[in-house]
Amino acid sequence: MADTKNIRVRIAPSPTGYPHIGTIYQALFDYSFAKKHNGVFFVRIEDTDRARLVEDAEERIYAALDWFGLTEQESPRKGGPFAPYRQSERLDIYKKYAEELIALGGAYYCFCTKERLEQLHQEQQAAKKPTMYDKFCRNLPVQEAKKRVESGESFVVRLKVPEHTDIVVRDEIRGEIHFKSDLIEDTVLVKADGYPTYHLASSVVDDHLMQTTHLVRGEEWLPSLPKHWIMYDYFGWEKPLFFHTPILRNPDKSKLSKRHGHTSVTWYQEEGFLPKAILNYLALMAWSHPEEKEIFSLDEFITYVDLKDLKPVAPIFDLEKLKWMNGEYIRQLSLEELKKLLNNFFKEDEVVMAVLNSSEIDLIIGLAQTRMKTIKDFKELVVAEEVVLSAEEEKVAKTLIEEFEKISDWNKETILAAMRVALKTHGVKGSMLYKILTGREHGLPLPESLEITGKEVALTRLKK
RNA sequence: GGCGCGUUCGUUCAGUGGCCUAGGACACUUGGUUUUCAGCCAGGAUAUCAGGGGUUCGAAUCCCCUACGCGCUACCA
Numbered sequence: 001m002a003d004t005k006n007i008r009v010r011i012a013p014s015p016t017g018y019p020h021i022g023t024i025y026q027a028l029f030d031y032s033f034a035k036k037h038n039g040v041f042f043v044r045i046e047d048t049d050r051a052r053l054v055e056d057a058e059e060r061i062y063a064a065l066d067w068f069g070l071t072e073q074e075s076p077r078k079g080g081p082f083a084p085y086r087q088s089e090r091l092d093i094y095k096k097y098a099e100e101l102i103a104l105g106g107a108y109y110c111f112c113t114k115e116r117l118e119q120l121h122q123e124q125q126a127a128k129k130p131t132m133y134d135k136f137c138r139n140l141p142v143q144e145a146k147k148r149v150e151s152g153e154s155f156v157v158r159l160k161v162p163e164h165t166d167i168v169v170r171d172e173i174r175g176e177i178h179f180k181s182d183l184i185e186d187t188v189l190v191k192a193d194g195y196p197t198y199h200l201a202s203s204v205v206d207d208h209l210m211q212t213t214h215l216v217r218g219e220e221w222l223p224s225l226p227k228h229w230i231m232y233d234y235f236g237w238e239k240p241l242f243f244h245t246p247i248l249r250n251p252d253k254s255k256l257s258k259r260h261g262h263t264s265v266t267w268y269q270e271e272g273f274l275p276k277a278i279l280n281y282l283a284l285m286a287w288s289h290p291e292e293k294e295i296f297s298l299d300e301f302i303t304y305v306d307l308k309d310l311k312p313v314a315p316i317f318d319l320e321k322l323k324w325m326n327g328e329y330i331r332q333l334s335l336e337e338l339k340k341l342l343n344n345f346f347k348e349d350e351v352v353m354a355v356l357n358s359s360e361i362d363l364i365i366g367l368a369q370t371r372m373k374t375i376k377d378f379k380e381l382v383v384a385e386e387v388v389l390s391a392e393e394e395k396v397a398k399t400l401i402e403e404f405e406k407i408s409d410w411n412k413e414t415i416l417a418a419m420r421v422a423l424k425t426h427g428v429k430g431s432m433l434y435k436i437l438t439g440r441e442h443g444l445p446l447p448e449s450l451e452i453t454g455k456e457v458a459l460t461r462l463k464k
Numbered sequence: 465g466g467c468g469c470g471u472u473c474g475u476u477c478a479g480u481g482g483c484c485u486a487g488g489a490c491a492c493u494u495g496g497u498u499u500u501c502a503g504c505c506a507g508g509a510u511a512u513c514a515g516g517g518g519u520u521c522g523a524a525u526c527c528c529c530u531a532c533g534c535g536c537u538a539c540c541a
Contacts, residue, residue: 013541046541048540049540051540052541110539114539128465129466130465130466130537156539158539174469177468179467183466183467184467185537187539188539190539191539193539195539197541198540218535219534219535219536222468222535223467223468223537246469246470247534251475253533253534284477289477292478292487292488294488294489295489311477313469313471313477314533315477318476318490320475320490320491321476323490324489324490324491325490331503368502369503370503371503381501381502429499431500431501434500438500440501441500442500442502443500443501445498445501445502447499
């Protein structure tokens with residue numbers, strides 16, 4: 001590359017809950033883009049919201065990244081040249097830059113109480129005006145403000161948004177976007193508890209200090225881009241390139257959320273999805289393969305990906321298609337790989353483990369492989385369910401017992417022959433035999449699986 | 465309410481002024497293989513490219529308006 005500047009991208013998750021599939025979606029593009037250009041993908045933990053902090057959330061984020069194979073190069077757990085990577089450990093840095101920004105005339109101390117702000121918002125709402133801070137403290141003389149700060153008065157620091165002007169920002173996916181500065185609030189940069197907000201800490205100070213070159217984040221940040229833009233200009237810093245990825249949506253078109261969709265990485269793990277399949281599907285949410293291919297590996301994605309090609313259209317996260325894709329990936333697995341996944345997935349499940357430990361497991365897996373969309377599906381394929389048979393089904397079962405008992409050489413051909421007799425004498429469909437023997441109307445091919453299970457097991461099952 | 469972004473089959477994506485009487489995938493569906501269900505193979509249906517105005521010899525592709533959807537509008541990220 002002609003550009004000698006090293007590419008650096010990051011995800012900046014908040015440890016406020018379980019890892020979100022949206023974080024992985026961001027990480028996928030970051031990781032792949034960094035990998036492609038021999039750059040660095042790093043993780044910064046955004047734990048400035050002390051109220052919503054969740055104890056083991058950070059660990060879970062790392063575990064999720066590892067599970068997907070999107071392991072970072074720099075982070076709190078790995079260290080790196082720009083440590084610390086945890087925002088709660090960088091408070092003095094933000095304080096310093098907040099003061100610098102005030103000195104630069106880009107921010108100011110504000111002493112307005114929450115009560116006053118609340119009342120202000122109510123009044124604005126009643127008057128059907130935008131609910132924005134009224135800049136009450138904006139023109140307080142700096143010396144006076146400093147005195148009040150030193151005397152211990154509670155304060156926040158606010159951004160001084162230029163007045164009566166157009167702020168033109170650039171998103172690399174959408175192009176130039178214009179905002180009227182008077183409609184942009186003097187947002188809080190430093191909270192009363194001394195912690196910075198996202199706008200100061202992440203988007204500007206840390207991304208500058210950590211030399212982020214390409215900033216990939218969700219579209220929900222687009223409305224605050226002008227605030228970040230202004231700060232870069234106040235500081236005189238070079239801006240990263242901004243890419244706002246389309247937001248993932250629920251089938252009802254709303255933003256993918258816990259309420260309506262499956263947002264937790266844990267859920268996908270518990271349902272038996274393959275990380276590679278999820279990644280492949282996620283890539284398709286904002287990007288398309290030059291040859292319109294839908295199934296491709298992460299390596300292939302890396303060779304083709306370019307952040308510039310990301311699309312601005314918010315897609316609906318279609319679980320059905322993900323399941324189909326997951327099935328495709330399961331079919332691509334070697335026997336050994338699938339076996340390993342099954343053993344790991346069902347290690348707590350004694351019933352399934354008994355099957356997995358049987359001597360004929362390879363054959364069973366072979367039969368099951370094309371019938372699984374998720375690893376979890378294996379269980380209902382191999383574990384029979386209890387059923388109450390109807391009168392007709394009882395009769396068919398009886399014939400089946402008789403025919404099975406006649407068999408001396410128990411193999412799939414003789415079993416099939418016996419099944420055919422039962423089918424023919426009662427004029428019923430094959431699915432009934434599946435119901436009688438497995439409790440479900442369909443499943444693994446009966447002759448093959450019964451051969452594996454053995455005559456005794458088949459008969460005990462029938463006689464119950 | 466204000467601001468911003470978006471709008472091609474049910475869903476997703478291709479398409480960047482003529483190759484589009486709009487193509488692929490999921491889902492749906494017909495047939496074949498067959499002991500069920502899958503899988504696999506071969507077919508099928510579904511889009512006046514949100515609507516309306518322009519620009520142009522020519523527009524899904526460029527411009528404007530409207531409608532609709534979503535996002536943001538916190539001392540959360």
